[in-house]
Amino acid sequence: MGRASNDLKARIPVLYYDYKLKVTRICKLLGVKKSLVYNTLKYHHSYGVPYNPHARQMGRPRFLTIPNNKYIYTILSRHRTMYLSEIQEELLDNCGVNVSLTTLFRTLRRLHFSHKCVSAQALERNNLERSAFLNEMADLVQNPDQLMFTDEAARNRRTQQRKFGYALKGRRCTVRQHFVRGSRVTILPGLSPLNVLSNSFVNL
Structure with a gap:
């Protein structure tokens, strides 16, 4: 069995004190040994946390404090x-x-940060005006199925070309692809909360 995380150890006092479960039952639920359960309960009683905060950390000391x-x-x-x-x-x-x-x-x-795509929000957005618009639409439209929205999407020969791929180290990831975009197809659908009501294709 690998090293138990602090999140797993934090469940032990809850199961023991709040749910009144026995040590053997906790071992079966969490898949841990009795010694880990007893040590966790001891640390929780002494320090208020399910681990020893004064224990010496393994490895080199961290450079960033x-x-x-x-x-x-x-x-x-x-x-x-x-x-x-x-x-x-x-x-x-x-x-x-x-x-x-x-x-x-x-x-x-x-620190639990991860690299993600940016979800942009309009700097000019006014939450008060948005709330007023939602209240106005609620007064005008009694049934959400009465609403219809339009959207525009387009594609050409380069739309589905992928920007990332795999190749052996030291070699280029070369793929023959179209450089000329070709004709552009535009679709204008009419959308409802349940389905696509109608659509129109335009070939440019």
Whole structure:
């Protein structure tokens, strides 16, 4: 059995004190040994947490301290689209710490950050006007099925070309593809909350 995480250990006091389960039952539910259950209950009674906070950590000591991690968390919470090199410069200028990009990448994973596509929201959006519009539509339309929306989508020969692929190390990922876009097909569908009501194709 691998090392039990702190999240798993946190379930043990709950099952023991709140649900009044016996140690053998907890072992079967969580798939752990009795020694782990007893030690977790002892740490919970002594320190208030399901692990020993004073235990010596394995491996080399971390280069970034807790205040450095809090600083990284703060600047990423305010500026979510920063590059690793920009975070590196901010740490050097404001904290006097020079770390590698690999250390930053591992720190972000440990802080539960992940690299994602940006979900953009309009800066000009007015929540008060949005609420007023929703209330007005609720007064005008009694049944949501009465609503119909239009959308536009287009494609050509280069629309479905993929930007990423696989190749052996040291070799290019070469694929023969169209460079000329060709004719453009546009579709204008009429959408309801339940189905597509009608559509129109335009070949440009």
